[in-house]
Amino acid sequence: MSDLGSETITRRKSVGVMVGDVQVGGDAPIVVQSMTNTDTADIDKTVGQVAELWRAGSEIVRITVDRDEAAAAVPHIRDRLMAMNINVPLVGDFHYIGHKLLADHPACAEALAKYRINPGNVGFKAKRDTQFSQMIEIANQNDKPVRIGVNWGSLDQELLTKLMDENAERETPWSAARVQREAIIQSALMSAARAEELGMGRNKILLSTKVSNVQHLIDVYTDLAQRCDYGLHLGLTEAGMGAKGIVASSAALGILLQRGIGDTIRISLTPEPGGDRTLEVQVAQQLLQTMGFRQFLPVVTACPGCGRTTSTVFQELAKDIQDHLNDSMPKWREQYPGVEGLNVAVMGCIVNGPGESKHADIGISLPGTGETPAAPVFIDGQKAKTLRGPNIANEFKVMVADYIEKRFGG
Numbered sequence: 001m002s003d004l005g006s007e008t009i010t011r012r013k014s015v016g017v018m019v020g021d022v023q024v025g026g027d028a029p030i031v032v033q034s035m036t037n038t039d040t041a042d043i044d045k046t047v048g049q050v051a052e053l054w055r056a057g058s059e060i061v062r063i064t065v066d067r068d069e070a071a072a073a074v075p076h077i078r079d080r081l082m083a084m085n086i087n088v089p090l091v092g093d094f095h096y097i098g099h100k101l102l103a104d105h106p107a108c109a110e111a112l113a114k115y116r117i118n119p120g121n122v123g124f125k126a127k128r129d130t131q132f133s134q135m136i137e138i139a140n141q142n143d144k145p146v147r148i149g150v151n152w153g154s155l156d157q158e159l160l161t162k163l164m165d166e167n168a169e170r171e172t173p174w175s176a177a178r179v180q181r182e183a184i185i186q187s188a189l190m191s192a193a194r195a196e197e198l199g200m201g202r203n204k205i206l207l208s209t210k211v212s213n214v215q216h217l218i219d220v221y222t223d224l225a226q227r228c229d230y231g232l233h234l235g236l237t238e239a240g241m242g243a244k245g246i247v248a249s250s251a252a253l254g255i256l257l258q259r260g261i262g263d264t265i266r267i268s269l270t271p272e273p274g275g276d277r278t279l280e281v282q283v284a285q286q287l288l289q290t291m292g293f294r295q296f297l298p299v300v301t302a303c304p305g306c307g308r309t310t311s312t313v314f315q316e317l318a319k320d321i322q323d324h325l326n327d328s329m330p331k332w333r334e335q336y337p338g339v340e341g342l343n344v345a346v347m348g349c350i351v352n353g354p355g356e357s358k359h360a361d362i363g364i365s366l367p368g369t370g371e372t373p374a375a376p377v378f379i380d381g382q383k384a385k386t387l388r389g390p391n392i393a394n395e396f397k398v399m400v401a402d403y404i405e406k407r408f409g410g
Contacts, residue, residue: 011260014231015202017145020089020113022059024206025231025263029294032284033060033233033266035093037277040077041069047080049277054081054088055330056278057285057296060264062091062116065098071105078111089113091147095121095154099134109142114206116147119191120154128156132191136198145204147233148191150184152211159183181220184209185227192230205230206263210237214252225261234262241270250287257291298325298342301356301363305348308368314348317366317393321346321400336408344400345378354378362403364396379403 016026024031034053038045040063050061065071078090092112094101099122102109109115115135123131139146160183167179174182188207195205207230209220217236225232236252239245249267256262265287267280285296302318321344332339345360347353349368357363357378364387366375375387377399387395 009258009260012225012229012232014229014263015205017203017206017231019060019091019145021087022089024060024233028263030257030262030288031059031264032057032281032288033062033091033264034058034277034281034284035062035266035268036064037271038063039070040064041067041073043073043076043080046073046077047084050077050081050088050090051084051086052278053281054086056281058088058278058281060089060091060113062093062266065092065094065101065108065112067097068101068104071101071108074105074108075111091116094118094135098122099131099138102135102138109138109144112144114145114147115139116149117191118149118151118154119187120150120156125158129194132194133198136195136200139204140199145206146195146200147206147208148188148195149208149210149233150187150191151237152180152184152216153237155180155183156187159187177216181216181223184211184220185224188224189228192228202230206233207231208233208235210235212236212238214248217252218255221256221261222259225259231263232261233264233266235266235268237268239268239270241272245269246283249283253287254291257288257293295340297329297340298344300325301343301345301347301360303348303352303356308349308351313393314346314366317364317396318346320393321397324397332404332408336404339404339408342404342408358382361407362400364392366392 014025016028017024022031036046036049038049040046046063053061065074074092081088090112091114093116095118098117117135119132122128122135160180163179163183167173188209192205192207196202209224211217211220214236221232221234234253234256236249239249253265265284267283269280271277271279288294289296300318300322302314305315343360345356345363347356347363347365350365350371353365354376357365358381362379364375364377367373373388375392376383377385377387377396
């Protein structure tokens with residue numbers, strides 16, 4: 001149960017699954033994961049990007065395993081990461097020939113913490129069950145969990161056609177969207193049932209049913225959540241680039257999380273050319289933190305600015321403080337337990353400044369247009385000092401550092 005002020009969210013009960021050392025589902029916190037976009041066969045680049053995603057806070061990282069060279073690289077990637085003290089679970093993303101790659105590369109099968117299987121392209125017609133079964137059997141042999149990930153872009157067309165035909169016989173036919181949603185859910189549930197028939201425990205199975213339409217995603221996961229207790233991986237597939245991708249993913253996943261649905265999330269952003277892959281991790285963390293499910297980073301509250309705040313000092317200071325906190329967190333998590341719960345306010349004028357600063361652990365209210373050139377600083381709700389002069393920003397940063405040391409350093 002997540003405490004959100006006077007309201008509470010009761011999370012859907014699911015079977016917990018261990019992915020390496022990370023628990024997904026059960027009573028575990030919602031897990032943040034991500035995926036590389038490097039050629040997995042390029043060991044140096046893949047190790048580098050996995051390390052970046054891990055440092056940004058990704059608790060599980062998925063890598064593409066699409067050919068022999070990629071499969072052969074996986075154990076070397078795992079070993080290189082372990083040598084760097086990065087024990088992040090690696091998930092192998094398999095399509096079309098996953099059964100062959102896992103069989104031909106047993107070291108890859110052993111090195112991965114989980115296998116992602118897409119029932120829509122694991123095999124076709126008579127080969128589908130055989131090849132799916134081979135992957136499940138290898139997972140069982142290696143004691144690995146699987147994510148059965150259905151994607152509407154690669155949905156089993158035979159199943160969809162069958163359900164369309166059945167729908168045509170209904171007295172009141174469903175909409176095409178509802179039939180497609182049913183096909184996605186049935187594909188996931190039937191594949192999970194088959195995995196159990198092959199001896200896989202429920203504590204080794206996660207499901208995902210990804211689409212790229214926000215409303216359809218909400219509908220399909222809401223329906224799926226009522227029909228099983230498997231752990232659920234949430235994500236809006238092909239969410240897009242920049243603000244569009246962030247808003248679409250946050251809108252869809254936010255509603256599902258509010259309903260208590262979801263055990264792990266990935267924000268599938270298309271990075272700008274040369275952009276930072278870790279943005280998807282940052283967005284996932286911010287979504288969970290904003291909704292009150294987890295605390296990853298100290299919160300910096302800052303006003304948006306208006307005609308009363310013509311100076312950019314508060315904007316620059318807010319960014320400076322936020323960047324400083326983010327950059328320092330990997331070290332501070334070890335040095336200052338609990339520091340991720342810190343709340344800092346950087347406000348730009350007298351209207352809301354003092355009030356917001358009092359509500360923060362430490363806050364500053366900078367002078368706005370026409371105000372006395374003084375900046376009161378509040379610590380734990382009490383006015384502690386008034387800063388003046390050209391070095392307000394640096395003096396406040398020193399006060400933040402002192403506060404962290406005094407509160408979390410013990």
